[in-house]
Amino acid sequence: MSLLIIGSVAFDAIETPFGQTGKIVGGSASYISLASALFYPKVGLTAVVGEDFDFDFLERLKKQGVDTSGVQVKKGEKSFFWSGKYHLDMNSRDTLVTELNVLGDFDPIIPEGWDSPDYVMLGNLSPQVQITTLNRLKKRPKLVVMDTMNFWMEIALPELKEVLSMVDLLTINDEEARQLSGELSLVKAARVIRNLGPKYLIIKKGEHGALLFGPDDQVYFCPALPLEDVFDPTGAGDTFAGGFLGYMASTGATEFADMRKALMYGSCTASFCIEKFGTQRLEEISRADIEARMEKFHNLIAL
Amino acid sequence: MSLLIIGSVAFDAIETPFGQTGKIVGGSASYISLASALFYPKVGLTAVVGEDFDFDFLERLKKQGVDTSGVQVKKGEKSFFWSGKYHLDMNSRDTLVTELNVLGDFDPIIPEGWDSPDYVMLGNLSPQVQITTLNRLKKRPKLVVMDTMNFWMEIALPELKEVLSMVDLLTINDEEARQLSGELSLVKAARVIRNLGPKYLIIKKGEHGALLFGPDDQVYFCPALPLEDVFDPTGAGDTFAGGFLGYMASTGATEFADMRKALMYGSCTASFCIEKFGTQRLEEISRADIEARMEKFHNLIAL
Numbered sequence: 001m002s003l004l005i006i007g008s009v010a011f012d013a014i015e016t017p018f019g020q021t022g023k024i025v026g027g028s029a030s031y032i033s034l035a036s037a038l039f040y041p042k043v044g045l046t047a048v049v050g051e052d053f054d055f056d057f058l059e060r061l062k063k064q065g066v067d068t069s070g071v072q073v074k075k076g077e078k079s080f081f082w083s084g085k086y087h088l089d090m091n092s093r094d095t096l097v098t099e100l101n102v103l104g105d106f107d108p109i110i111p112e113g114w115d116s117p118d119y120v121m122l123g124n125l126s127p128q129v130q131i132t133t134l135n136r137l138k139k140r141p142k143l144v145v146m147d148t149m150n151f152w153m154e155i156a157l158p159e160l161k162e163v164l165s166m167v168d169l170l171t172i173n174d175e176e177a178r179q180l181s182g183e184l185s186l187v188k189a190a191r192v193i194r195n196l197g198p199k200y201l202i203i204k205k206g207e208h209g210a211l212l213f214g215p216d217d218q219v220y221f222c223p224a225l226p227l228e229d230v231f232d233p234t235g236a237g238d239t240f241a242g243g244f245l246g247y248m249a250s251t252g253a254t255e256f257a258d259m260r261k262a263l264m265y266g267s268c269t270a271s272f273c274i275e276k277f278g279t280q281r282l283e284e285i286s287r288a289d290i291e292a293r294m295e296k297f298h299n300l301i302a303l
Numbered sequence: 304m305s306l307l308i309i310g311s312v313a314f315d316a317i318e319t320p321f322g323q324t325g326k327i328v329g330g331s332a333s334y335i336s337l338a339s340a341l342f343y344p345k346v347g348l349t350a351v352v353g354e355d356f357d358f359d360f361l362e363r364l365k366k367q368g369v370d371t372s373g374v375q376v377k378k379g380e381k382s383f384f385w386s387g388k389y390h391l392d393m394n395s396r397d398t399l400v401t402e403l404n405v406l407g408d409f410d411p412i413i414p415e416g417w418d419s420p421d422y423v424m425l426g427n428l429s430p431q432v433q434i435t436t437l438n439r440l441k442k443r444p445k446l447v448v449m450d451t452m453n454f455w456m457e458i459a460l461p462e463l464k465e466v467l468s469m470v471d472l473l474t475i476n477d478e479e480a481r482q483l484s485g486e487l488s489l490v491k492a493a494r495v496i497r498n499l500g501p502k503y504l505i506i507k508k509g510e511h512g513a514l515l516f517g518p519d520d521q522v523y524f525c526p527a528l529p530l531e532d533v534f535d536p537t538g539a540g541d542t543f544a545g546g547f548l549g550y551m552a553s554t555g556a557t558e559f560a561d562m563r564k565a566l567m568y569g570s571c572t573a574s575f576c577i578e579k580f581g582t583q584r585l586e587e588i589s590r591a592d593i594e595a596r597m598e599k600f601h602n603l604i605a606l
Contacts, residue, residue, distance in 0.1 A: 089487060184392060187531045208511040211529060221526045221603045226514060228490045260606050300524045301604050303563055 002042040003249045004114050004141075005032050006133050007123020007238070008103060009047040009071060010080035011054075013096075014277060016232050017088055024278040025057045027080065028123030028147065031235035034282040035242025035269045036121070037064040038290060040249040044114045046070035046133065048102045050079040060283060070111040074102045090230045091206060108133045119249045122146035122167065123238060127159035134166050143254045145169040145245055146198075147238070150176050165197035168254075171241050173204045186211060187219075200256065202244075202263070204237050212263055214256040222263035223300055225271040225293070232277045236270045239282060243269030243290075268293050305345040306552045307417050307444075308335050309436050310426020310541070311406060312350040312374060313383035314357075316399075317580060319535050320391055327581040328360045330383065331426030331450065334538035337585040338545025338572045339424070340367040341593060343552040347417045349373035349436065351405045353382040363586060373414040377405045393533045394509060411436045422552045425449035425470065426541060430462035437469050446557045448472040448548050449501075450541070453479050468500035471557075474544050476507045489514060490522075503559065505547075505566070507540050515566055517559040525566035526603055528574040528596070535580045539573045542585060546572030546593075571596050 007029030014021045029047050037043045044067040049058075051073065058068050083097035106129050115138045122130040124147045134144065144167040152160050153176070164170060170193065174186060181189035190201050190213035201213045207230070209223040244259070244266030251258060268290050275281045310332030317324045332350050340346045347370040352361075354376065361371050386400035409432050418441045425433040427450045437447065447470040455463050456479070467473060473496065477489060484492035493504050493516035504516045510533070512526040547562070547569030554561060571593050578584045 185531055185533075187529050205511065208508065209526075219529055219603060221529070223512075223524045223526070226490050226522055226524070228488055230488075264606070300522060303567070 001249065001252065002044060002114065002117045003036055003040055003119040003121070003245060004044045004046065004110070004117035005029050005036065005121045005123065005242075006046040006108055006130070007032055007121070007125055008080050009045070009049050009053070010082065010103075012081075012234060012278065013083040014232055014234050015085040016090065017086065018229075018231050019277075021277050023081070025054050026082065026234060026278055028125070028238045030057070030061075030279055031238035031273065031282065032121055032123050032242035032245075033061055033066045034064060034279055035239040035266075035273075036246030036249070037061075037066050038269060038282075038285070038287050039243065039246030039265065041065050043067065043246070044070060044111065044117070046108050046110060046114070048072045048074060048106045050074050050077040050102045053079045057279075064283075067111075067114070070109060070114060072109060077102045084234070086233065090233055108136070110136045118142045119245055120144045121241060121245050122163070123241075124149050127152055127156050127163045130163045131159065131166065134163070143168050143245075143248065145171065145241065147171045147241055148176070150179055153180055161196060164193075167198050169200040169202065170198040171202040171204060171237070173206070173237065177201075177203045200259065204240065206233070206236070210240065210263060210267065212256070212259055214259075218256050220256070220260050220263065222260075222267050223297070224267055225296060225300065227271065227274070230274050233274050234278065236274050239273040240266040240270040242266070264294065264297050265290065268297055304552065304555065305347060305417065305420045306339055306343055306422040306424070306548065307347050307349065307413070307420035308332050308339065308424045308426065308545075309349040309411055309433070310335055310424070310428055311383050312348070312352050312356070313385065313406075315384075315537060315581065316386040317535055317537050318388040319393065320389065321532075321534050322580075324580050326384070328357050329385065329537060329581055331428070331538075331541045333360070333364075333582055334541035334576065334585065335424055335426050335545035335548075336364055336369045337367060337582055338542040338569075338576075339549030339552070340364075340369050341572060341585075341588070341590050342546065342549030342568065344368050346370065346549070347373060347414065347420065349411050349413060349417070351375045351377060351409045353377050353380040353405045356382045360582075367586075370414075370417070373412060373417060375412060380405045387537070389536065393536055411439070413439045421445045422548055423447045424544060424548050425466070426544075427452050430455055430459050430466045433466045434462065434469065437466070446471050446548075446551065448474065448544065450474045450544055451479070453482055456483055464499055467496075470501050472503040472505065473501040474505040474507060474540070476509070476540065480504075480506045503562065507543065509536070509539070513543065513566060513570065515559070515562055517562075521559050523559070523563050523566065525563075525570050526600070527570055528599060528603065530574065530577070533577050536577050537581065539577050542576040543569040543573040545569070567597065567600050568593065571600055
């Protein structure tokens with residue numbers, strides 16, 4: 001059993017009402033890897049970075065149990081860079097800078113031993129790279145999860161629809177679900193999106209939790225933990241997905257009923273992510289910290 | 304055991320993306336009474352209407368088991384009238400008309416037999432009328448719940464603070480909680496508001512559910528049912544409060560642990576309210592309809 005992750009490993013610069021960072025490590029796959037490695041020992045990462053990257057971060061990923069042999073380093077090139085500033089309510093942000101750099105022509109190489117994973121997470125990347133990744137696998141994984149964003153709906157909708165037809169589960173936020181489906185009601189949006197391919201759909205609503213939709217009109221709701229402060233929301237959605245899939249992989253499960261508890265673990269893991277800038281908090285915690293906090297989730301919804 | 308409700312019984316004119324109404328019956332206490340009467344047989348209503356009111360509605364309330372002997376009819380005066388138009392997302396609305404009419408000098412008369420209720424719901428009204436109501440009761444009820452709105456924070460904050468110090472539970476929406484507390488984080492807002500008096504606080508988040516805060520940092524989350532369509536959200540918050548308190552009264556309970564299930568019943572009742580214009584849907588359903596839909600709530604959050 002194994003879990004393969006592809007996505008961005010990059011630099012971010014973040015400004016929130018609580019402060020701002022210089023260049024720190026970010027990227028969808030950084031968060032996803034750290035989160036899933038908290039639950040599951042066999043995690044492999046496919047990504048690309050430039051020569052300027054913080055290679056100590058890759059060492060730390062290895063220590064957490066992540067196989068980084070699929071991380072290409074492009075000589076003479078720079079890592080993907082994103083900079084953003086959060087508004088006071090932390091629910092919205094402005095992108096200040098996006099420099100694609102090495103992501104511009106990313107050719108995902110699946111390292112030896114990783115071409116037949118049981119679980120796959122396609123982090124937010126161009127749909128074409130997501131398709132190429134799936135095409136390079138030797139067998140159909142048990143569960144393929146993908147994330148995407150509004151940007152790809154605008155510039156690569158045909159490719160996005162193609163990859164949607166190849167995956168089992170899409171994670172997307174509420175605004176993006178409405179944009180992709182053209183429906184305001186999330187229930188209707190879910191129906192439209194599931195008709196595009198994915199059997200399962202997770203609609204992420206930030207501080208308002210997440211909804212899971214599945215066959216036979218099944219719906220499950222997972223809350224977010226109400227928190228005193230949201231220090232930095234960057235990566236929370238990726239951490240959520242990583243915790244979710246890491247837990248799924250740890251149980252070997254693939255069905256709707258199994259996803260309920262996995263969602264709670266994802267939401268719990270994300271509640272740590274936002275306590276400090278970047279990946280810092282995720283690098284500090286252990287599975288025991290997550291289990292301790294899961295108590296709070298149970299109290300939050302138990303009748 | 305008895306449940307006394309005070310609030311507006313009025314006319315509304317509502318425009319949503321699905322259509323618009325002429326003058327129909329509305330008002331906080333109309334929704335609260337109908338909702339609580341679904342759960343509890345001894346409900347009494349204190350309100351004021353003008354000579355123009357739809358008296359058939361009062362007859363229908365009586366048939367649902369509501370004692371309307373506390374509803375004053377002011378000769379030669381007009382009923383309170385509110386008109387509003389919902390935006391496309393149904394989460395926000397513009398008020399088009401507000402005519403106080405009989406509410407301008409409402410002197411709440413507690414009818415005979417209703418001066419020692421066990422449960423009291425102070426629907427959204429001027430804080431002064433809410434205070435007068437409580438002062439006219441002969442004994443302290445077991446549980447006093449109040450609702451309010453941003454309008455009173457702006458024009459009657461001292462009186463609002465006075466009534467807050469007299470009640471057990473406040474229901475308020477998230478935006479209003481932030482305004483009243485000056486805190487963006489709902490966890491912090493809850494702490495500030497509970498320090499103003501109410502031991503319990505319910506923060507209503509519309510389609511995102513509701514949070515209950517209580518002593519010892521207790522928090523409980525109740526989801527809203529994801530729906531295909533929201534036809535008319537008017538009265539959903541009042542219906543939620545009415546269902547909540549009606550269920551509480553039916554069990555005789557007053558503690559945090561008891562409120563969990565009551566919140567689910569409130570949310571379930573509100574999910575019916577929004578299916579048709581005004582009070583129409585609430586007048587059609589029975590407790591059996593609610594119990595049947597509660598299954599969906601359990602499936603929505605059960606692990």
